[in-house]
Structures are given as structure tokens and as C-alpha cells.
Amino acid sequence: MDPSLEAPAASLLPRSRKGSGADAAKAKARTGRWQTAVVAALLTAFAVALAAAIHHPHAQSLLRSVVLSKRGVVPAHAVRPVASAAAPAPAVSPSPARQQQQSRKSSPAASPLGTSAPSSSSGPVNTCAAYSDLHALTRESEAFYHSRGGLSRSDFAATLRDCQLRHHECLRAQLVGGRLFAVEPLAPAWESRALSSLLLLQEAVDRATARHGDQVAAVLAAANGGNGTAVEWPAWLPKTPVPDIDFMLHVGDYHHTDFHYWSFSRPVGRANGWVFPEYAFYGWPEVGLRTWRESAAELSVVAQSAPWAERGDQLVWRGNNLVPVRAALLRAARHFPQDAFDVTATPPEGARYMSMAEQCARYKYLLYTEGWAHSGRLKFQLLCGSLVVSHKVFFREFFSPLLVNGTHWIEMPDNNWDALPGIMRAIGDADRRAAARNSTDAELRERAHRGAVVERVPPPTTAAAFEDDDVEPTEPDTAPAELSPEAMARTGRQFAERIFSPDALSCFIQELAWSYHRVSTWDPFHTTPVDRRHAESASSAAAGASDASSSITFPGVATDSEPGGAARVKAHPNAVAVDQLVRRMLSEWVDISGGKLKPRKDFGKKGGKGGSKKAKVVAAAPSAA
Numbered sequence: 001m002d003p004s005l006e007a008p009a010a011s012l013l014p015r016s017r018k019g020s021g022a023d024a025a026k027a028k029a030r031t032g033r034w035q036t037a038v039v040a041a042l043l044t045a046f047a048v049a050l051a052a053a054i055h056h057p058h059a060q061s062l063l064r065s066v067v068l069s070k071r072g073v074v075p076a077h078a079v080r081p082v083a084s085a086a087a088p089a090p091a092v093s094p095s096p097a098r099q100q101q102q103s104r105k106s107s108p109a110a111s112p113l114g115t116s117a118p119s120s121s122s123g124p125v126n127t128c129a130a131y132s133d134l135h136a137l138t139r140e141s142e143a144f145y146h147s148r149g150g151l152s153r154s155d156f157a158a159t160l161r162d163c164q165l166r167h168h169e170c171l172r173a174q175l176v177g178g179r180l181f182a183v184e185p186l187a188p189a190w191e192s193r194a195l196s197s198l199l200l201l202q203e204a205v206d207r208a209t210a211r212h213g214d215q216v217a218a219v220l221a222a223a224n225g226g227n228g229t230a231v232e233w234p235a236w237l238p239k240t241p242v243p244d245i246d247f248m249l250h251v252g253d254y255h256h257t258d259f260h261y262w263s264f265s266r267p268v269g270r271a272n273g274w275v276f277p278e279y280a281f282y283g284w285p286e287v288g289l290r291t292w293r294e295s296a297a298e299l300s301v302v303a304q305s306a307p308w309a310e311r312g313d314q315l316v317w318r319g320n321n322l323v324p325v326r327a328a329l330l331r332a333a334r335h336f337p338q339d340a341f342d343v344t345a346t347p348p349e350g351a352r353y354m355s356m357a358e359q360c361a362r363y364k365y366l367l368y369t370e371g372w373a374h375s376g377r378l379k380f381q382l383l384c385g386s387l388v389v390s391h392k393v394f395f396r397e398f399f400s401p402l403l404v405n406g407t408h409w410i411e412m413p414d415n416n417w418d419a420l421p422g423i424m425r426a427i428g429d430a431d432r433r434a435a436a437r438n439s440t441d442a443e444l445r446e447r448a449h450r451g452a453v454v455e456r457v458p459p460p461t462t463a464a465a466f467e468d469d470d471v472e473p474t475e476p477d478t479a480p481a482e483l484s485p486e487a488m489a490r491t492g493r494q495f496a497e498r499i500f501s502p503d504a505l506s507c508f509i510q511e512l513a514w515s516y517h518r519v520s521t522w523d524p525f526h527t528t529p530v531d532r533r534h535a536e537s538a539s540s541a542a543a544g545a546s547d548a549s550s551s552i553t554f555p556g557v558a559t560d561s562e563p564g565g566a567a568r569v570k571a572h573p574n575a576v577a578v579d580q581l582v583r584r585m586l587s588e589w590v591d592i593s594g595g596k597l598k599p600r601k602d603f604g605k606k607g608g609k610g611g612s613k614k615a616k617v618v619a620a621a622p623s624a625a
């Protein structure tokens with residue numbers, strides 16, 4: 001809801017209880033309530049009609065306020081922005097029944113964040129505050145673009161031109177009014193990655209929109225509380241859940257450019273472009289990868305059903321050897337002790353395929369290696385309760401800055417695979433020490449339970465090492481105790497459960513969109529006289545806006561004029577909404593007969609209706625449907 005809009009100023013008298021007051025007083029109260037309700041309804045209906053006439057993005061929030069007002073007292077004060085200095089109108093105390101209802105609603109309830117969810121009358125809950133540490137790479141990008149004067153129209157045009165020239169694994173997308181569009185023609189993409197990325201973004205935006213609606217409703221409910229004070233619009237709550245943006249997606253492993261794409265990862269030392277969650281969260285059906293929800297559910301069962309002590313002590317890895325870092329690993333693995341390593345390339349090189357669930361259930365240690373860029377396996381490895389060991393990573397995903405070496409995983413200091421056996425020996429020694437401590441502690445607890453006298457051997461003091469009385473003994477180091485491999489695997493799993501949750505992904509993408517919008521110095525959806533960074537001089541330039549040379553117009557972006565001259569944002573004429581794209585792909589590539597979905601016979605054949613697999617954005621029919 002726009003904080004400048006005020007809730008209806010009318011108020012209702014508290015309901016009279018049976019047996020209290022004279023009949024005349026009851027009739028007068030009922031008449032007053034009816035008249036006030038009519039006035040409130042008329043005012044609210046007018047506000048909604050006006051908002052709808054100008055395509056106000058929060059007309060639905062006003063409608064929600066009508067529903068809320070029917071449940072209790074119509075707010076006697078306005079929902080005001082923080083800067084408002086207007087004094088609130090006096091409020092009428094709620095009826096005893098309303099007070100009892102509010103008391104029931106204020107009882108603590110479990111929230112998704114693990115804390116007590118406040119009642120609606122106490123204001124909205126900032127769900128995304130729990131994931132504020134997730135935006136390190138976004139802040140890095142924002143600082144980079146601010147340092148160079150922002151992301152200009154020419155920057156976007158150069159990126160668009162690069163995508164047109166490469167014509168592979170990239171596309172233009174637009175987010176308009178909370179709806180995601182892909183602008184045709186679509187370049188060839190690697191199997192279903194483009195579609196999965198679009199579906200992931202749209203789902204995150206839908207979740208952000210629903211969350212924003214609840215937060216606005218909480219603000220209105222607080223205004224309906226009748227406590228006689230003005231409700232300040234929270235500074236962290238934007239007027240709309242997501243901005244309208246025009247951006248370029250790169251859905252390949254790595255774009256190797258200095259342009260300004262949204263991509264799945266970027267190299268260490270680079271800050272251009274924007275990093276967003278990869279397609280694998282929505283599945284990769286061509287290789288048998290299901291959605292994150294399905295895979296996470298399976299791996300969580302494995303983590304709980306396969307105790308650490310029952311897993312093997314080997315380090316396991318499966319993958320192809322198409323990139324240098326993996327080829328070097330396979331060469332070095334020929335000399336690794338076979339009782340400590342199970343490192344082999346996957347078919348057709350000869351190794352048996354092993355699913356991630358099987359790797360997690362059988363082994364304590366999982367090896368992570370990058371591919372052409374990052375590898376999508378890391379988030380799955382972190383989730384399954386095994387300890388992840390990695391070479392020095394070069395590509396950073398959106399969550400990479402939060403991974404702590406020695407806490408969530410083990411990262412080697414470099415890419416020297418010859419040092420890996422020594423590192424694994426140290427990890428194995430640490431695991432055996434932790435097992436011995438656990439065994440000793442369990443024995444002591446058992447003896448204490450039986451009533452036996454438990455005596456611990458005191459640790460040696462530092463003074464015993466000194467024979468000279470003139471030398472002061474040094475204090476022992478106060479460094480924190482090392483985490484055992486099992487404890488690191490457990491913290492890695494807790495990390496994955498928090499960072500890869502639907503709320504975390506939605507909050508990350510929501511902030512990413514706003515950050516991109518903040519640094520953009522041009523308005524892609526309107527004909528504007530100047531860039532946004534020169535908005536302070538827009539009034540003077542507007543006088544010459546009728547001259548085509550004094551305005552900046554991006555080709556292919558349409559606008560409408562509403563009554564009164566207000567502009568309504570519209571997507572590109574060649575833009576296709578994601579839901580329409582899915583339906584069209586299903587109709588082109590899938591036959592529906594007998595209530596079943598099956599691929600068309602000509603799908604994937606040259607010249608067929610579906611075309612080449614790599615010549616289009618391929619949809620996974622069952623999951624997309």
C-alpha cells in the first residue's frame with residue numbers, strides 16, 4: 001500500500017451487549033453504526049475505484065482493508081508514512097468481544113523463522129531480515145556500478161547486442177507488474193536451463209508478492225487496532241514487492257565477457273554482472289535431476305537414516321573429465337591410496353554411475369570440483385550430511401561468501417591434487433580423535449549413571465615446562481576448539497537448509513531486483529527526457545520533451561497513456577509471459593491423448609515440429625505442467 005494513501009477516517013461505535021442500555025440508546029447506536037459503515041464503505045469504494053482507474057499497484061491492498069474492517073473496528077486513524085507529522089484522530093475503544101478476539105490472536109505461534117510470530121496488530125514481520133547476510137555478491141555488484149556512474153542504457157544495449165551476436169544461452173527478460181516475460185526471439189539454450197531459470201524467478205517473485213501482501217495487510221490490521229496512535233509505514237517495506245526491470249539472462253556455465261548479464265556464478269575478482277540462483281533449483285530433467293524440493297526431501301532422509309559412524313571413510317567423486325581441473329584430478333588419483341579414495345570418471349570412461357543419494361549414504365567425504373564454471377552439485381552435497389572437500393574455488397555462486405572453511409566444508413589452499421592424500425589423512429585423524437572423545441565421554445556418562453567415582457586426568461600445565469623460576473609461564477592458547485569432520489558436515493547441512501529454502505531464494509531474488517533497479521540510470525519502460533541519475537533536472541528538460549531529439553526512447557518498449565496523462569507500463573511487443581511460454585511449449589512438444597503426456601514423435605528431429613533439442617529452450621513437460 002502506498003504510504004501516502006490513508007485509510008478511511010470513519011469509525012464505528014463499539015457493539016452494545018444484550019441487556020445493557022435503553023431501547024432508544026440501542027436504536028441510536030445501531031443507526032450510528034449503520035450510517036458510519038455506509039460512509040466508510042463509500043469512501044473505501046471510491047479509493048479503490050480511483051486506484052484501479054490509475055492502475056495503482058495496491059488496489060488489492062485497499063480491498064483487503066475492507067475485509068479487515070468487517071472483522072472489527074474501522075480504523076480511526078490513518079496509516080501514515082514515517083515522515084508524516086499529522087496528529088492521529090482519536091480512537092474509540094474496541095468492544096469487549098473485540099478485545100477478547102485480539103487476545104486470542106496475540107497468543108504466540110510458531111513461525112517459519114523459528115521465532116514467535118507477532119500478532120497482526122503489532123505490525124508486519126520482515127521475513128527477509130533473517131537472510132540479510134545473503135546479499136554480499138549483490139552488494140558487490142551494486143557498489144561496482146555505483147562507482148562507474150550506474151548501469152546505463154548503452155550498457156544494456158551492448159549486452160543485448162552481445163547476446164544477439166552469440167545467439168546462444170542468453171535471453172532478454174522483463175519483469176513487469178510482478179509478471180515475468182521472455183522477449184522473443186529466444187536464442188538456443190542448453191536443454192531446459194533457460195525455462196527452468198524463468199520458472200524459478202517467477203516462483204520467487206510470486207512468493208515475494210504474496211509476502212508483501214501479508215505485510216501490507218499487517219500494516220492495515222495495526223491501523224485497525226484502535227490504539228489511538230498513527231501507524232508508521234515501515235522503512236524496510238517497499239511500496240511494491242518488486243520493481244519493473246529489463247535485464248539480460250545468461251544461462252550457460254560462464255559467459256566470459258565484460259558485459260552485464262545475470263548469471264549463475266562469476267569468477268573471483270570480478271564484480272560486473274549479477275549472480276542469481278541457478279536453474280537446478282527447478283530441475284534439470286535431461287540428466288535426471290529433479291526439483292530442489294524433491295531432491296532435498298530425498299537427501300534429508302539419507303542424512304537422517306545413514307549415521308556418520310556407518311558411512312565409509314573414503315572420499316568419493318564421480319564426474320566427467322572435460323575440464324582441466326577434473327582431468328588433473330583423474331591423473332593424480334592414479335596414485336591415491338585406494339582404501340581412502342573412490343575417484344573415477346563417469347561413463348563412457350568406465351565407472352559405475354552413482355547417484356548423489358548413494359554417495360551420501362555410503363561415504364563420509366564428498367569431493368567437489370568445478371566444471372566450466374561452478375558445479376551445481378555443491379548445494380546437494382552440503383545437504384546430505386557428509387563432509388564436502390574442495391579445491392580452491394574460482395567461481396562464486398550467490399551463497400559462496402557465506403561458506404566458511406573449516407566450519408561448513410574443507411577448501412584446499414590451491415588446486416594441487418597431490419596434496420589431497422595428506423589433507424584426507426589429517427581429516428581422518430581428526431575424525432578418529434573425535435570418535436575417541438565421544439567414546440570416552442559416553443563411558444564416563446555410563447559410569448556416572450551407575451554411581452561410580454569418575455576421575456579425569458588433569459591436563460598438563462604450562463608451568464611444568466619451565467625450570468627457571470624467573471620465567472613466567474605462558475597462558476595456553478584460547479583458540480576455539482576445532483570442529484570434528486562430523487560436526488562440519490552437520491553445520492554444512494544446517495547451512496544448506498537455511499540458505500536454499502524457498503523464503504531465502506525469494507528474498508534474495510527480490511533484493512537482487514531492487515538492487516539492479518537502484519543502479520539503473522535509465523527507464524526502459526517509458527519515454528523519458530533524461531537518465532534517472534539526472535532526475536533533478538527533469539523538470540527543465542520536460543519542456544523540450546516534445547522534441548524527439550531531447551528524449552531517450554528504447555526501441556521496442558511500449559507505453560500507454562492513462563486518463564490524466566499517467567503512463568502504464570507494458571512489456572515488449574515480442575514478450576511472452578512465462579506461463580504462456582510453458583503452455584506453448586507443451587502444445588508444440590507434447591501430445592496429450594488418453595489423459596497422458598508423451599513426447600511428439602518428431603520432437604528433436606531436424607525439420608520436425610519441435611526442432612533440434614539445442615535449437616530451442618527445451619521444457620520438461622511433467623515438471624513444467
